[in-house]
Amino acid sequence: MSADRSLPLDHAFLRRVRTATIVLGLLGSLFVTLYAGVKPGVGWTAGVAVALANFILLHWILVRILRPQPLLGPKVYAALGAKLPFVFGSVFLAVGVAKLPLLWFSLGFSLLFVVVLLKALGRLLMTKQGLTIGDPREGAAFRMRREPNGPMSTKSKVGALLLVIGLSAAAPQMPRIVAHFDQAAFTTDLTVESVPAMAVAQDHGTDAQGGDAHGTDAHATDAHAADAHGADAHAAEGHGEDHGEDHGAVKHFPNLVTYITWIATKAGVSEEAGWLKLLNEYENVFFNILLAIFFAVVTSKASRARAMIPGKLQNTVEYAVESLYEFVKGILGHETRRYIPFIGALFFYIWGMNWMGLIPGFKSPTAYLNTTLALAGCTFLYVQYTGITRLGPLGWLHHLSGSPNDPVGWAMVPLMLPLEIIGEIAKPVSLSLRLFGNVMGEDTLLALFATLITIGIPALGLHVGVPLHIPFMFLALLASTIQALVFTLLATIYISQMLPHDDH
Amino acid sequence: MEMNLLGLGLPLGLGLAALGSGMGLGRAVSGAMEAMGRQPEAAGKIQVSMIIGLAFIEALTIYAFVTVFVLQGKL
Numbered sequence: 086m087s088a089d090r091s092l093p094l095d096h097a098f099l100r101r102v103r104t105a106t107i108v109l110g111l112l113g114s115l116f117v118t119l120y121a122g123v124k125p126g127v128g129w130t131a132g133v134a135v136a137l138a139n140f141i142l143l144h145w146i147l148v149r150i151l152r153p154q155p156l157l158g159p160k161v162y163a164a165l166g167a168k169l170p171f172v173f174g175s176v177f178l179a180v181g182v183a184k185l186p187l188l189w190f191s192l193g194f195s196l197l198f199v200v201v202l203l204k205a206l207g208r209l210l211m212t213k214q215g216l217t218i219g220d221p222r223e224g225a226a227f228r229m230r231r232e233p234n235g236p237m238s239t240k241s242k243v244g245a246l247l248l249v250i251g252l253s254a255a256a257p258q259m260p261r262i263v264a265h266f267d268q269a270a271f272t273t274d275l276t277v278e279s280v281p282a283m284a285v286a287q288d289h290g291t292d293a294q295g296g297d298a299h300g301t302d303a304h305a306t307d308a309h310a311a312d313a314h315g316a317d318a319h320a321a322e323g324h325g326e327d328h329g330e331d332h333g334a335v336k337h338f339p340n341l342v343t344y345i346t347w348i349a350t351k352a353g354v355s356e357e358a359g360w361l362k363l364l365n366e367y368e369n370v371f372f373n374i375l376l377a378i379f380f381a382v383v384t385s386k387a388s389r390a391r392a393m394i395p396g397k398l399q400n401t402v403e404y405a406v407e408s409l410y411e412f413v414k415g416i417l418g419h420e421t422r423r424y425i426p427f428i429g430a431l432f433f434y435i436w437g438m439n440w441m442g443l444i445p446g447f448k449s450p451t452a453y454l455n456t457t458l459a460l461a462g463c464t465f466l467y468v469q470y471t472g473i474t475r476l477g478p479l480g481w482l483h484h485l486s487g488s489p490n491d492p493v494g495w496a497m498v499p500l501m502l503p504l505e506i507i508g509e510i511a512k513p514v515s516l517s518l519r520l521f522g523n524v525m526g527e528d529t530l531l532a533l534f535a536t537l538i539t540i541g542i543p544a545l546g547l548h549v550g551v552p553l554h555i556p557f558m559f560l561a562l563l564a565s566t567i568q569a570l571v572f573t574l575l576a577t578i579y580i581s582q583m584l585p586h587d588d589h
Numbered sequence: 590m591e592m593n594l595l596g597l598g599l600p601l602g603l604g605l606a607a608l609g610s611g612m613g614l615g616r617a618v619s620g621a622m623e624a625m626g627r628q629p630e631a632a633g634k635i636q637v638s639m640i641i642g643l644a645f646i647e648a649l650t651i652y653a654f655v656t657v658f659v660l661q662g663k664l
């Protein structure tokens with residue numbers, strides 16, 4: 086289309102809106118299903134789908150009408166006529182007949198309009214910055230603010246500050262909002278029976294052995310360990326250390342989530358409050374997200390303004406990436422470039438997660454089986470995907486049957502196929518268990534030795550505790566790195582096994 | 590009283606696993622070291638395969654360790 090530059094609603098704009106809505110809608114349905122239950126999820130998805138279908142229809146009609154020579158056939162008139170009945174009919178079907186929750190349906194329906202609004206705002210911003218509408222870098226409109234005329238202007242700084250202040254002013258309302266939804270949502274699906282299960286922490290540095298070990302003190306994370314090990318976490322609340330049999334007595338350092346929970350309960354927030362529950366239950370995810378944000382910031386900062394003579398940050402990141410690249414190249418050879426994004430992400434992510442547990446106030450998400458299982462599951466899927474795409478479906482099956490190439494080999498297929506399949510499934514299990522066991526053992530060891538700090542005080546008549554866990558922290562630094570390396574190395578080897586062996 | 594047997598068995602089992610795994614690790618590392626001494630130019634490749642082997646051996650102890658944690662609740 087010969088787009089009028091002053092007209093913000095052109096063909097590309099509509100396509101962008103469509104793509105963004107599809108992506109956001111899918112993400113949203115995932116989250117809504119996870120957090121609010123299946124029915125709201127279906128409602129949301131239906132809302133997004135109806136709005137999208139309507140939008141695509143509109144797009145189709147507009148493309149035909151707004152041409153230099155409009156195509157006005159019976160099809161277009163039929164589409165125009167069908168539009169309103171379609172929308173009303175589908176809303177009626179979804180809400181009236183299928184009884185989907187109206188709130189979630191309308192939220193999903195309005196997603197498209199929110200996207201349109203935000204995209205239009207982004208365009209306005211771009212034209213203000215003197216960029217043409219058709220700029221392929223449109224998605225980066227906010228980032229563009231800095232590039233045309235150097236650093237951010239004072240006006241945008243003030244605007245950003247106001248935005249942050251506004252958001253933080255709204256934040257105290259969030260618990261109430263979440264708690265409101267909580268009534269309906271959290272009690273339905275996908276929650277563990279004994280949800281908060283805030284067991285009492287072994288608060289290192291203070292004497293937690295004493296009589297103050299009760300429900301309101303230092304809520305800790307033992308519940309996760311207890312859940313993961315299938316132990317019953319029911320009696321955890323309000324009981325002290327003396328009921329050790331309830332939560333497996335796996336010790337952890339208190340972390341940020343523990344502190345937040347502690348402060349919040351001191352400040353009078355109920356332990357049943359939705360956001361607290363969410364935070365405690367998805368503690369590992371919280372730390373994962375922190376780490377992901379850290380990596381995103383570091384890598385984008387390091388790769389934004391690349392210089393021939395690198396600065397400190399760029400140099401560090403380049404060194405790390407290059408070393409890993411060379412290391413993987415020893416195994417994958419010329420295929421390295423294709424697989425290094427996955428392998429590199431895996432390595433640095435696991436490494437970061439392992440080291441996180443050594444920073445006071447943080448914990449290693451890898452000390453929790455779900456995290457490592459998810460990582461290993463991703464690896465498994467990626468390896469199988471590699472096999473299917475690189476070897477072809479038949480080649481993949483051939484590989485799974487033990488690559489037979491003589492009559493004896495073919496005769497062995499019924500025996501080899503199940504064996505190989507079991508072997509493939511054993512890979513992620515062993516990967517995840519190895520990482521989980523190592524990191525959890527390490528963290529538990531540190532926490533155990535940290536509790537000995539206080540034990541030494543009365544026994545030896547010391548006035549200051551001896552930080553007995555410090556030597557083990559160096560050991561943990563080393564072991565964490567090795568475990569991250571081992572996980573990555575094995576993933577690399579699994580991938581290399583799935584590649585065509587023509588060069589051997 | 591029957592619970593105490595588990596208390597005896599868990600550390601003992603873990604110790605046994607660690608013993609076997611330690612012997613295996615020792616053999617693997619000694620072999621790798623000898624190989625590296627004989628062929629220093631192949632040190633990189635030997636090291637990589639050594640680490641993989643170590644990871645597999647060590648995993649056995651880790652399984653015992655995880656089992657201990659699983660059963661610890663019953664102690």
